Amino acid sequence: MNSEILFITFLSLKISLTAVFIASIMSIFLASIISFKNFYGKKLIVNLIHTFMGLPPVVVGLVLYLILSRNGFLGGLDLLYTPTAMIIAQVILALPIITGISINVIERVEKAIKETIISLGATTLQGYIKIIKEARHGIMIAIVTGFGRTISEVGAIIIVGGNIKFHTRTLTTAIVSETSKGEFKFALTLGVILILISFFVNYALTVFSASEEK
Amino acid sequence: MNFKKGIKFLKLTAVFTLLIFWFSGCVSQKPKEKLILLTTTSTYDSGLLDYLLPDFEKKFKIKVQVISVGTGQALEMGKNGDGDVLLVHSPKDEEKFMKEKHGIKRRWVMYNDFIIVGPKNDPAGIRGDGAKNAFKKISEKQTLFISRGDDSGTHKKELSIWKDISRNDAWYIEAGKGMGDTLMIASEKKGYTLADRGTFVSLKSKLDLEILVEGDKILLNPYGVIAVNPDKNPKINYSAAAKFIDWIMSKEGQTLIANFKKSGEQLFKPLYGKSIRD
Numbered sequence: 001m002n003s004e005i006l007f008i009t010f011l012s013l014k015i016s017l018t019a020v021f022i023a024s025i026m027s028i029f030l031a032s033i034i035s036f037k038n039f040y041g042k043k044l045i046v047n048l049i050h051t052f053m054g055l056p057p058v059v060v061g062l063v064l065y066l067i068l069s070r071n072g073f074l075g076g077l078d079l080l081y082t083p084t085a086m087i088i089a090q091v092i093l094a095l096p097i098i099t100g101i102s103i104n105v106i107e108r109v110e111k112a113i114k115e116t117i118i119s120l121g122a123t124t125l126q127g128y129i130k131i132i133k134e135a136r137h138g139i140m141i142a143i144v145t146g147f148g149r150t151i152s153e154v155g156a157i158i159i160v161g162g163n164i165k166f167h168t169r170t171l172t173t174a175i176v177s178e179t180s181k182g183e184f185k186f187a188l189t190l191g192v193i194l195i196l197i198s199f200f201v202n203y204a205l206t207v208f209s210a211s212e213e214k
Numbered sequence: 215m216n217f218k219k220g221i222k223f224l225k226l227t228a229v230f231t232l233l234i235f236w237f238s239g240c241v242s243q244k245p246k247e248k249l250i251l252l253t254t255t256s257t258y259d260s261g262l263l264d265y266l267l268p269d270f271e272k273k274f275k276i277k278v279q280v281i282s283v284g285t286g287q288a289l290e291m292g293k294n295g296d297g298d299v300l301l302v303h304s305p306k307d308e309e310k311f312m313k314e315k316h317g318i319k320r321r322w323v324m325y326n327d328f329i330i331v332g333p334k335n336d337p338a339g340i341r342g343d344g345a346k347n348a349f350k351k352i353s354e355k356q357t358l359f360i361s362r363g364d365d366s367g368t369h370k371k372e373l374s375i376w377k378d379i380s381r382n383d384a385w386y387i388e389a390g391k392g393m394g395d396t397l398m399i400a401s402e403k404k405g406y407t408l409a410d411r412g413t414f415v416s417l418k419s420k421l422d423l424e425i426l427v428e429g430d431k432i433l434l435n436p437y438g439v440i441a442v443n444p445d446k447n448p449k450i451n452y453s454a455a456a457k458f459i460d461w462i463m464s465k466e467g468q469t470l471i472a473n474f475k476k477s478g479e480q481l482f483k484p485l486y487g488k489s490i491r492d
Contacts (some may be wrong), residue, residue, distance in 0.1 A: 070295040070447045078449060080296055081250065081279065162281040177282070180394035181259045182417040208225065 004166070009193055011070025014085055015157070017148035017201075019090035023098055024143050027089075028132070031102035031139075035110060036128055046103060052096035057089075061159030064089050068160060081162040086170070089156040094146035101145060106131060125175040144205050151198055171197075250452040252297035252373040254367055255392040258282035260412035260481055265474050270461055275323070276454050286365030286393070292316055292440070295447035299455040300440045303367035308438045313472045317440040319456060321463050322485040324471050325436040328371055330427035331397070331414060332406035340406075345375050345430040358405035362396050363388025367435070372408045375432060393400075397421055410435055412481040419477075436490050437482070463487060 034045065066081045067073050079085045110131050117127045132139075154172035161168035163177055171194045178187035257263055258280060267278050283291070285302045292300050293316050300317065302308060311317050328342065330348050340348035352359050359381070362369040387405070389396045393413040400407040401421040414425070427433075437460050444452035444457040461467050468484035475481070 069291075070449055072294075075295075075447070080283065162279070164279040164281065167279055177259075180255065180392045182394050182398070182420050184420075204228070206226075 001166040008169055008171055008174050009188065009197065011083065012151065013197060015086050015170060016090060019087045019150050020094055020143060020147045022067055023091045023094035023146055027102055028139060029097035030099045031106055031205060032128065032132060033058055035103050035106040049096050049100045053100045055093060055096065057093060057155035058159065060089055061156035064156065064160050080160065081164060081168060083168060085160040086157040086168060090150040090153060090161050093156060094150050097149055098142045099124060101142035102139050105142065107136045109135040122212050140205060144202055147201060148198065151194065177188050219269060245411045246277045247275065247454060248279055249299060249451055249458055250279050250297040251299050251301060252281050252283070252288040252291050254284050254285050254288060254303060256368070256413050257301055259392065259394050260416050262304050262474055262482060266470055269470065270458065271441040274311055274456070274457055284364045284366035292442050293443060295450055298442055298444065298451045299458050301437060303435055303437045304406065305438065308406050308440060311440065316443055318443050319441040321439050321459055321487050322489050323437045323439045323462055324482040324484050325410050325434055325490060326482050327428065328360040328368065328408055328433040329411050329414060329425045330406060331400065331405040331409055331423040332426050333422070334424050336426055341426045343427055345427055347433050349379055350376055350428045352406055353379045353381055354405065356383060358403055360396055360403065360405045360407040361386065361388045362393065363390045368393060368408060368410055370475050371435065397423065415481060416476045416481050434490055436485065
């Protein structure tokens with residue numbers, strides 16, 4: 001039982017952190033392009049991103065299942081029921097959240113300091129880097145929010161992961177199956193672990209960004 | 215200055231630890247032959263598979279990955295080739311599955327039975343009745359009934375008992391959930407439900423429900439094992455599926471099933487390949 005809890009906990013962390021890491025890099029890149037460039041359809045894209053912030057996880061799970069199914073478009077990759085499939089699902093869920101919040105932050109910072117930067121004679125690229133550096137706090141909040149989404153998510157990963165013991169069972173999917181088995185105590189224990197992890201990771205991320213202050 | 219250095223050191227350590235832990239899982243995953251078993255929640259939630267599979271895994275050095283869903287979903291996933299072997303309980307759908315050439319090698323593994331459970335005071339007065347009669351009374355008295363409503367084997371059995379008895383009313387609720395959850399709901403709301411004996415026995419202590427109808431022939435619940443047709447996809451592990459079927463049908467497998475008990479009660483009875491449909 002104990003080795004199982006340990007495995008489940010580590011897998012949960014591994015999947016969510018990897019997903020958030022990948023989503024963050026993509027998001028910062030995307031958010032910068034969208035914030036700094038003016039192009040046709042920009043408003044629509046921002047609107048779409050905001051809509052996707054509330055993407056229903058089960059729908060993501062179902063669509064991803066159909067794509068990754070051996071019969072599906074990407075069936076040849078043999079990714080169904082693997083942690084990789086779960087990471088993909090969570091990247092899809094976290095990406096709009098982190099991008100959406102980051103766009104807001106970057107645009108606000110840009111408005112505030114753009115004039116100053118130009119007047120100091122920075123090149124465009126230097127300006128961009130400066131703005132993102134200034135916006136890092138807000139971006140960190142975006143990442144923390146994304147992590148909150150991934151660590152607590154169950155609908156998508158239970159479909160594409162299959163909740164296989166010692167392979168794709170995470171804290172959230174285990175809570176679902178243990179509850180339906182009537183093992184409330186075990187499910188509750190996992191729930192407490194989930195909340196503790198959430199707390200510590202958030203705390204670590206906040207400290208991490210706060211220490212950059214000075 | 216020193217403080218700053220300390221923070222930097224901490225950060226480096228944190229990143230380093232993370233990296234180690236990241237790759238830790240990748241190394242331990244040895245390539246071992248695996249078998250994907252698509253099965254119903256009832257076999258899994260009752261604990262039968264956790265009890266059976268280690269013996270099979272040890273003997274054949276095959277890792278069994280269990281996906282437990284409703285029979286409907288399991289069959290659908292089998293059709294997509296997303297699994298190697300099925301352990302399900304809905305004979306009619308299994309036969310259709312075989313006819314459409316989605317599966318090969320189907321065997322009757324074991325059976326348990328369905329029971330109708332309900333609150334102890336039995337407001338519809340169905341205790342000791344036949345299944346059909348009991349459902350009629352529930353419909354007439356309009357007492358609360360919780361249906362699985364999830365296209366599972368149990369749900370299909372329930373529908374086949376209702377047939378033309380009217381139940382389009384507020385007293386008939388579809389939970390859309392697994393057996394455990396449905397029993398929980400029935401217990402909380404003091405309603406009736408149709409359950410498989412296995413799940414009910416394993417949850418009994420947590421439920422405020424009693425067995426009211428049992429033993430009716432229509433309530434027998436046979437489980438079948440089917441290998442997914444390997445022609446569907448080259449990745450389907452037919453050889454492992456065949457080994458699994460041969461093993462579970464062998465004397466060893468069948469005896470293990472007969473010996474599986476929960477709270478002193480035998481949950482599944484081996485069929486030794488004999489059909490119990492009439």
